[in-house]
Amino acid sequence: MSKTIELNNGLLIPRVGYGTFRVPEGAxxxxxxxxxxxxxxxxxxxxxxxxxxxxxxxxxxxxxxxGLVTREELFITSKAWNDGISYEETLQAYDDALARMELDYLDLYLLHWPGTKNDFIPQWEALEKIYADKRVKSIGVSNFHVHHLEKLLKETTIVPAVNQIELNPLQTQKQVHAFCIEKGIQIEAWSPLMNAEILEHATLKTIASKYGKTTAQIILRWQTQTDIVTIPKSMTSSRIAENIAIFDFDLDGEDILLIEALNEDGHYGPDPEGFDFGR
Known part of the structure; x- marks a missing residue:
């Protein structure tokens, strides 16, 4: 299996990334x-x-x-927060992100949340401008449900390359996932390990024992094997290494079905239908 997936604009995105949510600034x-x-x-x-x-x-x-890597080999993502909802504010938010990171461009820039007022169109039009000006390699959204995507596709021009959503064995978001497949939007999973809360799940531990892998590796392999990009987070060197060491085995179809049967359709992070901070 390739370690990358082709987005709808031809750009290649790695199947596994490094997440930094809830990690404070510092050395x-x-x-x-x-x-x-x-x-x-x-x-x-x-x-x-x-x-x-x-x-x-x-x-x-x-x-x-x-000399560990070149900039061109990296795929760097950031997201516009909810407080910059106007067109001009969103253009400025991108410039501010580049300035903070001291980078010339990003590979992917996302709208972080749709908001309850569905007033994200000006933000998206700003991202379209940045993309048209070739200042970012791809643009997308985060935490968008089907009705948010339907509105976006109806009222704007560019189909998002990515929809980054909360996705783990207990929350597979099948409806959103199916819609994104239909529209050519790549699903990316945030909090795939549920902040480690899911790692002691009995079914997952049994599957992990079968393959001689950790529970985290089973979850991440399930996602990558089903064409979901995933961004686990860890500050522990051994776990950082462990989380990407998942390309030397395949889950069989029965175990994939066992994992997906764990779905409870809940939200363990904020529910996009009610999350409006910053607006």
Whole structure:
């Protein structure tokens, strides 16, 4: 299996990335980003609201300076927060992200949340402008449900390359996933390990024992094997390495079905239908 997936604009995105949600700014994060790159991660994910873009950028620049990777080999993602909902504010938000990270461009820039007022069209039009000007390699959304996507597709021009959503064995979001497949939008999973809360699940531990892998590796392999991009987070070097060491085995069809049968259709993070912070 290839370690990348082709997006709807022809850009290749790694199947596994390094997430930085809830990691504070500082030298530890910069070091962790550099460790992730050493271990083979090429997708690094951050967001304005994480307030850690500067440290993420520092880790990236240090890795490049040390010859671990070139900028062109990396796939860097950030997200516009809900407080910049106007067209001009969103254009400025992108410039601010680049300035904080000290980078010339991003590979993917996302709208972080749709908001309850469905007033995201000006934000998306700003992303379309940035993309048309070739200042970003691809654009997408995060936490969009089907009706949000339907509105976006009806009222704007560019189909999102990615929809980054909360997705794990207990929340598979099948309706959103199916719609995105139909429209050529790549699903990307945030919090795939549910902040480690799911790692002791009995069914997953049984499957992990069968393959001689950790529970985290089983979850991440399930996602990558079913063409879901995934961005696990860890600040522990051994787990950073473990989370990307998932390309040397295949889950059989029966085990994939067992994992997907765990779905409870809940939200363990904020539900996009009611999440409106910053607006």
């Amino acid at each position: 530890d994060l910069a070091a962790a980003v550099k460790t992730a790159i050493k271990e083979g991660y090429r997708l690094i994910d951050t967001a304005a609201i994480y307030e850690n873009e500067a440290s993420v950028g520092q880790g990236i620049r240090e890795a490049i300076a040390e």
